[in-house]
Amino acid sequence: MASSGAAKELQLQGLRTYEQEPRRSASLIVNSQEPFNAETPASVLSSSYLTDEDMFYKRNHGPIPILPDPSTYNLIVTGALPNPLSLSLDFLKSLPKYTVVATLQCAGNRRTEMSKVRKVRGVGWGAAAIGTAAWGGAKLSDVLKLAGVDHFSNVTAEKGRHVEFVSCDLCKEENGGAYKASIPLLHATNPEADVLLAYEMNGKVLNRDHGYPLRVVVPGVIGARSVKWIERIIISERECQGFFQQKDYKMFPPRVDWDNIDWQSRRPLMDFPVQSAICEPQDGVVVKSGDAVDLYGYAVAGGGRGIERVDISVDNGKSWMEAHRLPKLQVGSDGYEDDSQRPDWAWTLWELKNVNVETPCTVIVKAVDTAANVQPADVGDIWNLRGVLNNSWHKITLQAQHPSSMSKL
Amino acid sequence: MASSGAAKELQLQGLRTYEQEPRRSASLIVNSQEPFNAETPASVLSSSYLTDEDMFYKRNHGPIPILPDPSTYNLIVTGALPNPLSLSLDFLKSLPKYTVVATLQCAGNRRTEMSKVRKVRGVGWGAAAIGTAAWGGAKLSDVLKLAGVDHFSNVTAEKGRHVEFVSCDLCKEENGGAYKASIPLLHATNPEADVLLAYEMNGKVLNRDHGYPLRVVVPGVIGARSVKWIERIIISERECQGFFQQKDYKMFPPRVDWDNIDWQSRRPLMDFPVQSAICEPQDGVVVKSGDAVDLYGYAVAGGGRGIERVDISVDNGKSWMEAHRLPKLQVGSDGYEDDSQRPDWAWTLWELKNVNVETPCTVIVKAVDTAANVQPADVGDIWNLRGVLNNSWHKITLQAQHPSSMSKL
Numbered sequence: 001m002a003s004s005g006a007a008k009e010l011q012l013q014g015l016r017t018y019e020q021e022p023r024r025s026a027s028l029i030v031n032s033q034e035p036f037n038a039e040t041p042a043s044v045l046s047s048s049y050l051t052d053e054d055m056f057y058k059r060n061h062g063p064i065p066i067l068p069d070p071s072t073y074n075l076i077v078t079g080a081l082p083n084p085l086s087l088s089l090d091f092l093k094s095l096p097k098y099t100v101v102a103t104l105q106c107a108g109n110r111r112t113e114m115s116k117v118r119k120v121r122g123v124g125w126g127a128a129a130i131g132t133a134a135w136g137g138a139k140l141s142d143v144l145k146l147a148g149v150d151h152f153s154n155v156t157a158e159k160g161r162h163v164e165f166v167s168c169d170l171c172k173e174e175n176g177g178a179y180k181a182s183i184p185l186l187h188a189t190n191p192e193a194d195v196l197l198a199y200e201m202n203g204k205v206l207n208r209d210h211g212y213p214l215r216v217v218v219p220g221v222i223g224a225r226s227v228k229w230i231e232r233i234i235i236s237e238r239e240c241q242g243f244f245q246q247k248d249y250k251m252f253p254p255r256v257d258w259d260n261i262d263w264q265s266r267r268p269l270m271d272f273p274v275q276s277a278i279c280e281p282q283d284g285v286v287v288k289s290g291d292a293v294d295l296y297g298y299a300v301a302g303g304g305r306g307i308e309r310v311d312i313s314v315d316n317g318k319s320w321m322e323a324h325r326l327p328k329l330q331v332g333s334d335g336y337e338d339d340s341q342r343p344d345w346a347w348t349l350w351e352l353k354n355v356n357v358e359t360p361c362t363v364i365v366k367a368v369d370t371a372a373n374v375q376p377a378d379v380g381d382i383w384n385l386r387g388v389l390n391n392s393w394h395k396i397t398l399q400a401q402h403p404s405s406m407s408k409l
Numbered sequence: 410m411a412s413s414g415a416a417k418e419l420q421l422q423g424l425r426t427y428e429q430e431p432r433r434s435a436s437l438i439v440n441s442q443e444p445f446n447a448e449t450p451a452s453v454l455s456s457s458y459l460t461d462e463d464m465f466y467k468r469n470h471g472p473i474p475i476l477p478d479p480s481t482y483n484l485i486v487t488g489a490l491p492n493p494l495s496l497s498l499d500f501l502k503s504l505p506k507y508t509v510v511a512t513l514q515c516a517g518n519r520r521t522e523m524s525k526v527r528k529v530r531g532v533g534w535g536a537a538a539i540g541t542a543a544w545g546g547a548k549l550s551d552v553l554k555l556a557g558v559d560h561f562s563n564v565t566a567e568k569g570r571h572v573e574f575v576s577c578d579l580c581k582e583e584n585g586g587a588y589k590a591s592i593p594l595l596h597a598t599n600p601e602a603d604v605l606l607a608y609e610m611n612g613k614v615l616n617r618d619h620g621y622p623l624r625v626v627v628p629g630v631i632g633a634r635s636v637k638w639i640e641r642i643i644i645s646e647r648e649c650q651g652f653f654q655q656k657d658y659k660m661f662p663p664r665v666d667w668d669n670i671d672w673q674s675r676r677p678l679m680d681f682p683v684q685s686a687i688c689e690p691q692d693g694v695v696v697k698s699g700d701a702v703d704l705y706g707y708a709v710a711g712g713g714r715g716i717e718r719v720d721i722s723v724d725n726g727k728s729w730m731e732a733h734r735l736p737k738l739q740v741g742s743d744g745y746e747d748d749s750q751r752p753d754w755a756w757t758l759w760e761l762k763n764v765n766v767e768t769p770c771t772v773i774v775k776a777v778d779t780a781a782n783v784q785p786a787d788v789g790d791i792w793n794l795r796g797v798l799n800n801s802w803h804k805i806t807l808q809a810q811h812p813s814s815m816s817k818l
Contacts, residue, residue: 152601154750161750187748192561192599251781253720255729267717271780303780305712308676311662319662340577341563341570341595371659371680371712372798373782382783389781 011072012213013177014170015063022064031123035060036209039128046279046296046349050101051131053201053210058104061179061244062170063171064208067227068359071214074198079235080160082148089213092197095138100194101329102145102219102345104226105130105272105298106194107249110394111387117380120387121258127277127394130298135217135327136200138232150234152187162237165216165227169241181225182240183218183270186230189372192221194345195228212276220302221270222389224249239268254383261385272302274375275391276310276350276367283396287359287381293398294353295323301369304343308351309368316362317377317393323350325364344370359400366393413555420481421622421640423579423587424472431473431617434463439807440532443467445618448537455688455758458738459510460540461618462610467537470513470588470653473617474638484606487568488644491557498622501606504547509603509629510571510738511754512709514681516658519803520796523712526789529796530667532740536686536803539707541755543738544626549642550600558644563595569644572597574625574636590634591649592627592679603628603754606639626752629711630679631798633658640808663792668714670794681711683784684800685719685776687761691803702807703762705731710778713752718777719759724788725771726802731760732774739817753779768809775802 028038039057067073070089077085077273090138106129107123115124141151145165148156164182187193196217199206206212211228218225224244239245249268276299287293299307310323326349357363366375376382379392429484437447446672448466473677475481479498497735507608517531525531550560557565564570572590598604605626614619620637627634631808633653648654659675685708696702719732735758757776766772776786783792788801 184750190601251716251717251730251777253731267779269781271714273781273783297468303712303714305680308660309662320662322662338678341593350781368660372678372682372800373780374682374785376783377790381786389780 011069012065012067012168012229014065014168018062018063020066024058024209027055028058028130029126031125032078035062036064037123039126040131041311042126042128042277042279042282044297045131047127047327049137049349050133050202053133053204053207055400056131056133057106057129058209059223060169065168066208067213070213075214077143077147078232079164080158080237081144081235082158083146084110085147087125087143089199092138092143092214093199095142097136098139098194098196099134099136100196100217100219100345101132101134102151102194102217103130103132103347104217104223105275105300107222107224107269107272107388109275110277110390113392114379114387114390116381117383120385122387127279130300130347133201134203135196135198136203137196137198137217139191140195140216141189141193143197144189149185149189150192151189152186154184156185156235158235159237161185162236164236164240165230166232166234167227167229168231169229170358175213179227179244180240180242181227181245182236183225185235192343195213195342220272220304220343222249222272231328232334236277248386249388251388252384252386253286254380257385258341269388273366273389273391274301274305274369274373275299276365276375277394278363278365278396281396281398284399286401287357287398290356291354292354294351294352295355295363296349298349299365302372304345305369305371306344307348307367308370308372310348311366311368312352313364314355314357314361317364320394321352321355323352324377325350326392357398359398361398362395363398364393364395420478421474421476421638422554423474423577427451427472427788429472429475433439433467433618433663434760436464437467438535438537440534444471445473446532448535449540451535451537451686451688453702453709454537454540458758459542459611460543462613465540465542465619466538467618468632469578474577475749476622479622484623484639486552486556487641488573488647489567490553490565490644491567491730492555494556496552499609501547501623502608506545507548507603508543508713509605509626509628509754510541510543511603511626512539512541512756513632514684514709516631516681516797519686519799521801521803523788523792523796526792530795531796536688539709539756542610544605544607544613545612546605546607546626549599549604549606549625550598552606553598556623558594560564560598560599560600563593565594565644570594571648573643573645573649574639574642575643576636576638577640578638588636588653588725589649589651590636590654591645592630592634594644601752601753607742616639623633629681629713633657634679638698641734655754657795658795658797661793661795666794678797681798682800683710683714683723683778683782684708685774685784686803687772687774687805690791690805693808695810696766696807697799697810698768699765699766701763703760704764704772705758705760706774707756707758708776709756710782713754714778714780714782715753716757716776717781719757719781720775720777721761722773723764723766723770725764726773730761730764732761734759752786757786766807767799768807770807771804772807773802773804
């Protein structure tokens with residue numbers, strides 16, 4: 001179905017070995033070496049509205065692909081649409097450029113906490129499988145319009161209802177080869193949804209770890225749909241049938257386990273729920289009773305919802321204070337004006353300073369989004385076998401200073 | 410700023426007495442007589458996807474207005490826009506008609522449960538200040554387009570950013586006279602948001618209790634913004650400064666009470682959070698231990714989010730079963746096709762039949778929306794002085810059958 005132009009051979013190479021991985025910061029917290037999965041030290045997250053691209057969490061299912069010659073790269077847009085395309089990187093860069101500040105969050109963020117209740121499967125993550133960047137690129141809705149699909153289409157004349165993103169990333173064989181995912185056509189063709197084909201991250205060329213030369217960014221949605229190293233966009237009648245769309249990244253109730261799971265019974269996760277975490281101080285640090293501490297962290301909601309309030313307790317939930325929500329970064333972006341009416345795709349950083357604590361104590365954060373959704377108190381209530389979307393109240397403990405533990409200082 | 414056509418005198422009359430109230434069903438549960446506030450018996454809600462208009466909850470702040478002569482009615486569209494309008498009912502009916510199945514919910518739904526934790530101010534409501542209807546009318550976005558404001562506008566050339574709906578409803582003097590509310594311009598001009606100027610409810614002419622001749626329906630948003638008996642639409646630079654937008658229907662944390670409230674510190678509520686309730690059996694009914702019961706209820710989320718799952722426990726939360734979500738009503742509406750990609754504005758009714766119970770017991774329902782938001786377990790965590798948006802786990806008790814309580818049967 002692709003036009004003759006689409007026949008050009010792709011030059012983006014998925015690799016089968018880990019011998020050509022990019023250099024990475026030694027400060028990352030590595031949760032798995034091959035494939036490389038690493039998160040940011042939490043204190044780095046709360047120290048800057050935009051997360052440095054080298055420190056941004058890295059979530060992979062295979063080796064990082066390589067593009068030996070950028071001039072040979074073409075993005076194929078094909079499937080159930082009127083006008084299949086093959087687009088060079090230069091052409092994509094010639095389209096109107098949008099810069100969208102958006103938080104990406106792995107559905108597995110805070111999985112390790114969930115595993116403490118009952119073991120779940122998947123890479124362990126602390127509370128930093130999340131980050132915010134200014135993504136620059138073309139709007140997917142504009143590219144689909146060039147391919148003959150109007151804005152706000154929910155179906156094409158050729159019966160296409162889903163937009164599949166296919167990477168050249170080579171996942172493990174049992175996971176079906178190339179990483180792929182899909183979103184509904186209406187989401188993809190809605191210019192207000194700000195889905196990008198991004199070639200820039202924080203004003204720099206997207207690096208290999210984050211999808212060079214081109215990646216999808218689906219704001220407000222779990223990171224798994226923001227496919228990196230994208231090679232092909234396919235408009236399909238059905239949603240993506242790949243492993244990560246159909247047999248992973250779905251939410252099950254606590255009573256479902258590996259012996260009674262029915263993957264077909266649930267929809268693929270999209271929007272993530274309201275979430276927050278304490279980034280500083282670190283869990284378990286020693287604080288002298290009566291001392292004051294400064295608390296820092298993030299709060300975020302999916303689907304374009306903003307954060308209405310952030311509540312903090314330093315007495316394990318007996319009383320609550322409101323954190324100060326820091327001003328959000330406004331990026332004066334091409335074609336975009338600052339506007340509080342538009343969807344909110346990025347986190348709110350918060351702080352609460354000079355809080356007197358009686359140690360030992362448990363510090364809790366919970367947030368409320370603009371739709372008045374709240375986080376659940378108890379991780380057990382949302383336990384699920386894949387350990388996804390843990391947005392229960394985030395807790396850290398501050399230890400008391402005992403003579404015998406002075407060495408911890 | 411209104412055109413000369415707008416000078417025509419309005420004939421919709423706000424009344425100062427309760428002598429001309431409409432006749433109402435004796436089956437309604439009346440929470441306040443003047444103004445008339447009443448809810449549906451819960452078992453009626455779960456027995457029909459669309460709520461009968463006579464049984465639909467009624468939430469008022471004053472006497473029901475009257476329109477002696479429909480031919481004299483005009484809707485005024487004015488303020489910061491290029492082309493002020495005065496529109497007759499016949500003209501509004503000549504515009505493309507949309508039928509939107511939408512659930513309206515009072516922000517005070519389930520307030521009475523919240524008051525049991527600590528007294529809140531406001532009319533007491535059980536779990537039935539909610540209902541679903543097929544609303545028929547013109548799209549607000551189409552009317553605003555006629556007034557010179559394009560679809561998807563967030564600001565007009567005249568600096569309008571908010572759309573205020575002014576009723577002729579005469580509220581108590583201390584509440585500032587005519588009931589009014591506003592929504593952001595982008596919401597109003599977004600045709601996908603399905604905001605209606607409705608003249609029909611369930612295929613019939615809107616009745617007086619529900620806003621005859623014309624009301625606003627803002628799907629996915631607390632009922633307070635769906636202004637009845639609308640007389641005037643004003644595009645403004647600021648959001649509505651009326652009592653019910655600025656000094657009511659806002660969400661405060663539990664530590665804020667009437668002696669330390671700062672109304673300016675919070676935004677007016679819009680989207681409501683994920684919610685569910687058990688409609689049948691009734692709280693407190695007697696069931697013989699070991700007997701089977703059939704459970705029925707509703708689940709709904711604001712902002713166009715659907716319901717992903719409904720969980721039921723009959724042992725006070727120790728174990729959970731999944732309720733069966735009933736098919737949603739599809740209204741083959743003018744200009745609309747059924748489409749799961751579109752926002753979901755209406756509730757999901759659910760049932761769980763033949764459940765063996767050991768009485769006495771507590772039955773709980775909680776729902777998960779399509780953004781994986783969940784309801785909070787504890788109403789105390791979301792307590793607020795106005796008792797709004799109580800979406801904590803809904804509980805009923807089933808009493809045991811004791812010889813001494815046989816008379817309860």
